[in-house]
Amino acid sequence: MEFEAEVCSECETHAEVLQKVQAELPPEESLYDLADLFKVFGDTTRIKILYVLFESEMCVCDLAAALGMTQSAISHQLRVLKQSKLVGNRREGKSIIYFLADDHVRVMIDQGMEHVAE
Amino acid sequence: MEFEAEVCSECETHAEVLQKVQAELPPEESLYDLADLFKVFGDTTRIKILYVLFESEMCVCDLAAALGMTQSAISHQLRVLKQSKLVGNRREGKSIIYFLADDHVRVMIDQGMEHVAE
DNA sequence: CCTTCATATGATCATCTGTTCATATGTATA
DNA sequence: TATACATATGAACAGATGATCATATGAAGG
Numbered sequence: 001m002e003f004e005a006e007v008c009s010e011c012e013t014h015a016e017v018l019q020k021v022q023a024e025l026p027p028e029e030s031l032y033d034l035a036d037l038f039k040v041f042g043d044t045t046r047i048k049i050l051y052v053l054f055e056s057e058m059c060v061c062d063l064a065a066a067l068g069m070t071q072s073a074i075s076h077q078l079r080v081l082k083q084s085k086l087v088g089n090r091r092e093g094k095s096i097i098y099f100l101a102d103d104h105v106r107v108m109i110d111q112g113m114e115h116v117a118e
Numbered sequence: 119m120e121f122e123a124e125v126c127s128e129c130e131t132h133a134e135v136l137q138k139v140q141a142e143l144p145p146e147e148s149l150y151d152l153a154d155l156f157k158v159f160g161d162t163t164r165i166k167i168l169y170v171l172f173e174s175e176m177c178v179c180d181l182a183a184a185l186g187m188t189q190s191a192i193s194h195q196l197r198v199l200k201q202s203k204l205v206g207n208r209r210e211g212k213s214i215i216y217f218l219a220d221d222h223v224r225v226m227i228d229q230g231m232e233h234v235a236e
Numbered sequence: 237c238c239t240t241c242a243t244a245t246g247a248t249c250a251t252c253t254g255t256t257c258a259t260a261t262g263t264a265t266a
Numbered sequence: 267t268a269t270a271c272a273t274a275t276g277a278a279c280a281g282a283t284g285a286t287c288a289t290a291t292g293a294a295g296g
Contacts, residue, residue, distance in 0.1 A: 039160035
């Protein structure tokens with residue numbers, strides 16, 4: 001990495017702070033994973049799916065019905081949610097039931113809502 | 119909205135659940151805002167900026183230096199962060215100092231990191 | 237007031253994302 | 267084991283997004 005950038009005259013005295021900040025910065029990979037996680041929450045369809053699953057576990061078909069969307073669209077998004085370990089699933093008869101994997105999800109969404117609600 | 123979708127035979131008995139779920143679903147606009155908020159966190163550059171600002175408030179130029187990125191790129195992202203009220207700024211001499219607006223930010227990022235760390 | 241310097245902005249381009257449509261997969265049950 | 271039905275998948279297309287480059291803005295300090 002190159003940390004020698006165009007630095008304004010007023011700020012180039014701050015070398016110490018820069019160094020400390022860089023030292024505290026989590027590893028690139030963690031930051032990448034973190035951004036990826038937030039990206040998953042950053043879509044209305046996926047947010048809706050999660051909200052629905054707050055209320056009740058549900059098969060793909062019901063999710064599609066509940067959100068008035070295509071089965072395919074829902075299925076594609078469930079895949080993303082599952083990859084991020086935000087939801088899990090199990091087979092039940094002919095259907096596959098999806099459910100929240102984790103209670104982090106609720107906390108994160110609640111926290112977000114709090115910010116938005118202001 | 120249309121809630122009459124192709125419903126699987128096994129699930130069409132679940133009309134009650136669907137209705138309850140739809141009733142509990144927050145208004146479209148809130149969901150949209152929420153997704154938008156998470157979208158802001160869903161980018162490595164912006165996450166990095168936030169992490170840096172955890173340590174210390176800082177001028178644009180120092181942020182660019184700390185992250186080894188263009189002033190322009192940083193400025194564009196700061197705009198996004200400010201629109202979402204995640205950061206604030208003030209003028210100080212020639213520089214403009216950016217800082218975290220809120221403590222939600224820390225909580226949200228920590229929560230995300232916890233999930234990712236598993 | 238006029239220059240200088242830090243920051244902001246706009247256009248552009250390549251990349252990424254989400255939906256749709258068509259179709260594949262695979263399990264359950266007759 | 268054949269087929270019907272729920273779900274998954276792949277290609278393709280439209281819209282969104284982030285970095286870059288060039289340039290505008292505008293306050294500070296002479």
